Amino acid sequence: MEPMFSEGFSFRASATDATTVFAVNVCGHSSVGLPLTRNMNEITEDYVDLHGVDNLIIPISVGEPRQMEKNKDNINFVVDVVVHPCLTKRCVVSFKLHEHLVTRLIALSIEWIKQECGVTLGERGCGLLGVRYYGKKQSGVGAKVAMEKLKDMLSELNKNSAVSEQNSSLPPDLTVSVSEPSESKEKKVMVQELPQGKGIKRGFLNGSTQLYDSKGSSECTGKTPDPLAHIPQSLRDKCKIIDTRDAQFTQENRNVEKAPEKKNIRAPPSVTETPKIKCAVDSIDYGSSAVVVSFRVPESCNGMKDLDLEVTSKTVEVNGCVAGLSTSIDPDNVRAKYIKSTKLLVVTCSLPE
Structure with missing residues (x-):
């Protein structure tokens, strides 16, 4: 009984001679396994609708080519x-990935026809025939032959013998060899053993002969290598090089004159240093929230740049003039103001909270 198969689509392609034309029927049958993912798991029915057939392993079976009458x-x-x-049931125009699926199956069919039948078809000249199965009226055994061939492929172990049987119905000028290259070809040897030489010559340990003559061994009697050969000759001509490896030292009595002791000479004061301006306490006023200390500065003072102010919790010091306070102040909350007209420095010290 002829197995039932689902029709997909048909396309035509030319062989390498550009005159022989093939019609390829892409059919479907449940005996062929589902497409597999890279981890060899079968896909679900809706996988193709979402992701297409890229990166899938698609099981496929190729039937024997049948010669057609003149048409x-x-x-x-x-x-x-x-x-x-x-x-195959998704190879319809209404399917959203129709073009992607048909293109992928055409390329896969051409690849496996070349491998199974030995015929190279041109992918560029392919075109759909407009029918789902070409030659159905003339012959309806194409899919049956493909199914039988699929069962044979699972049981056969020699793939080359199956290829030769499939190529028997094709002209010899269309078939190409897909078998392994001939073993008669000379292969380049990657590793080649070197000829083994004899390590010890004959007579080397013979007592009748001597290794050395009466003078003994002449080893290390030749020219001594130059230990400074690594130094360029041009540099050796310009410099005096002394080899200190075998040097011998002799102590000589030398009258070494002692250097005169340096006297501690006090350096004169720096000319750039300016003496500090002397100040005097003018008044100290104690308030409820602050203490105001006034310092009298001389006429030579030009401003705040000539004054050095230091404040602690109990003292206020300006250029060495210290004003002691009877109450504690906040050293971090101090304001100073220089009044040029009266030559007074007014320091306002806030009391701690």
């Missing part, structure tokens, strides 16, 4: 390619 389409041979029905 208006000028097609010489018909080949059936069988995949799982989940792919």
Whole structure:
């Protein structure tokens, strides 16, 4: 009984001679396994709707090429390619990934026809035939042959013998060799053993001969290598090089004159240093929130740059003039103001909270 198969689509492609035309029927049958992911798991029915067939391993079976009689389409041979029905039933225009799926199946079919039948088809000249199965009226056994061939492929272990049987119905000028390269070809040797030489010559340990003559060994009697050969000759001509490896030292009595002791000479005061301006306490006023200390500065004072102010919790010091306070102040909350007209420095010290 002929197995039931689902029709997909048909396309035409030319062989390498540009005159022989093949019609390829992409069919579906449940005996062919579902497409597999990279981790060899079968996909679900809706996987193709979401992700397409990229990065999938698609099981496929290729039937034997059948020669066609003379027809208006000028097609010489018909080949059936069988995949799982989940792919062929989506090869319709209404499917959103129709173009992607058809293009992928055409490329996969051409690749496996070359591997199984030995025929190289051109992918550029491919075109859809407009029917879901070409040659159905003339012959309806294409898919059946593909199914039988699929069972044979699972049981056969020698793939090359199957290829030779499939190529028997094709002209010899269309078939290409897909078998392994001939073993008669000379392979380049990657590792080659070197010829082994004898380590010890004959007679080396013979007591009748001597290793050395009466003078003994002449080892290390030749020219001594130059230990300074690593130094360029041009540098050696310009410099005096002394080899200190075998140097011998002799102590000589030398009258070394002692250097005169340096006297501690006091350096004169720096000319750039300016003496500090002397100040005097003018008044100290104690308030409820602050203490105001006034310092009298001389006429030579030009401003705040000539005054050095230091404040502690009990004292206020300006250029060495210290004003002692009877109450504690906040050293971090101090304001100073220089009054040029009266030559007074007014320091306002806030009391701690």
